[in-house]
Amino acid sequence: MPEYNPKIVGFLCNWCGYAGADLAGTSRLSYPTNIRIIRVMCSGRVEPVFILNAFENGADGVLVAGCHPGDCHYRSGNQHAEKRIDKTKKLLDLLGIGSDRLRLEWISAAEGEKFASVIKDFTEKLRSKGPSQIGKEAHLVPLQPNEVESVHDLLKRTKALYCQECGKCSSSCPITRLDPAYSPRLAVEKALMGLEDTVLTDKGLWSCLTCYLCRQRCPLDIEYDELIRSCRAKAATKGIFGKCSHEGVLHSLSRLMANPKTKQNRLGWIPQEAEIAKNYMLETELRQLYLLVEQFLAYAEFQIERKNVMYMKDWVSYLDNMLQTNKLKILASKGKISHKEMEKIVRKEIAKFNSKNKRLKT
Ligand code: SF4
Ligand code: SF4
Ligand code: FES
Numbered sequence: 233m234p235e236y237n238p239k240i241v242g243f244l245c246n247w248c249g250y251a252g253a254d255l256a257g258t259s260r261l262s263y264p265t266n267i268r269i270i271r272v273m274c275s276g277r278v279e280p281v282f283i284l285n286a287f288e289n290g291a292d293g294v295l296v297a298g299c300h301p302g303d304c305h306y307r308s309g310n311q312h313a314e315k316r317i318d319k320t321k322k323l324l325d326l327l328g329i330g331s332d333r334l335r336l337e338w339i340s341a342a343e344g345e346k347f348a349s350v351i352k353d354f355t356e357k358l359r360s361k362g363p364s365q366i367g368k369e370a371h372l373v374p375l376q377p378n379e380v381e382s383v384h385d386l387l388k389r390t391k392a393l394y395c396q397e398c399g400k401c402s403s404s405c406p407i408t409r410l411d412p413a414y415s416p417r418l419a420v421e422k423a424l425m426g427l428e429d430t431v432l433t434d435k436g437l438w439s440c441l442t443c444y445l446c447r448q449r450c451p452l453d454i455e456y457d458e459l460i461r462s463c464r465a466k467a468a469t470k471g472i473f474g475k476c477s478h479e480g481v482l483h484s485l486s487r488l489m490a491n492p493k494t495k496q497n498r499l500g501w502i503p504q505e506a507e508i509a510k511n512y513m514l515e516t517e518l519r520q521l522y523l524l525v526e527q528f529l530a531y532a533e534f535q536i537e538r539k540n541v542m543y544m545k546d547w548v549s550y551l552d553n554m555l556q557t558n559k560l561k562i563l564a565s566k567g568k569i570s571h572k573e574m575e576k577i578v579r580k581e582i583a584k585f586n587s588k589n590k591r592l593k594t
Pocket of ligand 1: 394449450
C-alpha cells in the first residue's frame with residue numbers, strides 16, 4: 233500500500249519563512265515535497281478564511297511561517313498572526329478538524345534547516361493522524377444558463393412588471409440609508425427597461441440583504457428579495473460573483489459545517505467533569521412536593537383554627553421539623569461557598585469583563 237502523503241498548504245512570509253524555504257532549497261536540504269507554498273508579505277496577512285478555505289479544498293494541514301518575534305518587517309504583523317492562529321485553532325477544534333492540523337512557526341531567512349525539519353515533523357504528525365475528514369468536495373453545483381429564467385420571466389413571476397415606481401421600497405431599505413446610490417426602485421426600473429447587463433453587474437445586486445423590508449412596504453407586494461436572489465443566480469451563470477464580506481469567512485465556515493463529512497465537536501470546550509444540572513421535576517417528584525405542601529397547609533389551617541399566633545421563626549422551625557419527619561435533607565448543598573467569597577469572585581469577573589470591553593472600545 234503506498235504511503236499516505238498529507239497535503240500541506242504553507243503560507244510563508246516573504247521576508248523570513250519564504251526566504252528560509254528558499255535557503256532550504258538552495259542548500260539542497262531534503263524535506264517532503266507535499267507542501268504547497270503560498271507567499272504572503274507578512275504572516276499577519278493570513279486571515280482565518282485562508283486557512284478554512286485550505287481545509288475546505290482538501291488540505292490535511294496548514295503551516296503559517298513568519299518572522300521571529302521582534303523581527304516582523306511590519307512591526308507587529310506576527311503578533312496579529314499569533315492571535316488569529318490561536319482563535320482559528322479554537323474554531324478548528326469546534327469543527328472537529330483539530331487544532332493540531334494548523335501550525336504556526338517562526339522561521340528566519342537563515343533557518344533553512346529549521347524549515348526542512350518543521351516540514352518533516354509536521355508531515356509525520358499529520359501522517360499519524362490520517363487524512364482530514366473534510367476532503368475535497370464540490371459543494372456548490374453552479375446552475376447552467378438554461379436552468380435560470382430570463383429576466384422578463386423573473387419580472388413576471390415576482391410581479392415587478394407592475395411596479396408603480398412609488399419609491400416606498402427605497403425609503404424603507406436599510407442599505408439605501410447607508411448608500412444613497414443604491415435603490416431597489418431604480419433596480420426594478422433598470423430591469424423593466426431591459427438593461428439586464430447593468431442589473432447583473434451592478435454592485436447593488438450583492439449589497440441587498442434580502443431582508444424583506446421593501447417587500448413588506450410595497451403596495452403591490454412585489455417580491456423584490458426573490459427578484460434579487462434569482463438575478464444573483466443568473467449573474468453566477470455568467471461568472472459574475474459578489475464579494476463576500478470578511479473575505480467570505482462566514483460562508484466558508486457554513487460550508488465546512490454543512491459538509492457531510494464534518495464531525496463537529498461543538499461541545500468539546502465543556503470540561504469533562506461538568507455535569508448536566510437537572511432543572512425539571514419528574515411526575516413522582518411533583519406528586520411528593522404536592523403532598524409536602526398539603527401537609528404544610530394543613531398545619532397552617534390548624535393554627536388559624538386554634539388562633540395561635542405564629543412568627544416567621546415558628547414557620548421556619550415547623551418546616552425544618554416537617555422535612556426531617558419526612559426523612560428529607562434540608563438544603564443539602566448549602567455552604568459550599570460563603571456569600572463574601574462569592575461576592576469577591578463576581579467583582580473580579582466584572583472587573584475582567586469591563587477591562588476587556590474597554591480594550592475593545594479603544
Ligand atoms: S415599493 Fe413596490 S411599487 Fe413601489 S417602487 Fe418599490 S417595487 Fe415598485
Ligand atoms: S430586501 Fe434588499 S432592497 Fe429590500 S429593503 Fe432589504 S436590503 Fe433593501
Ligand atoms: S514580515 Fe515576516 S511576519 Fe511580518
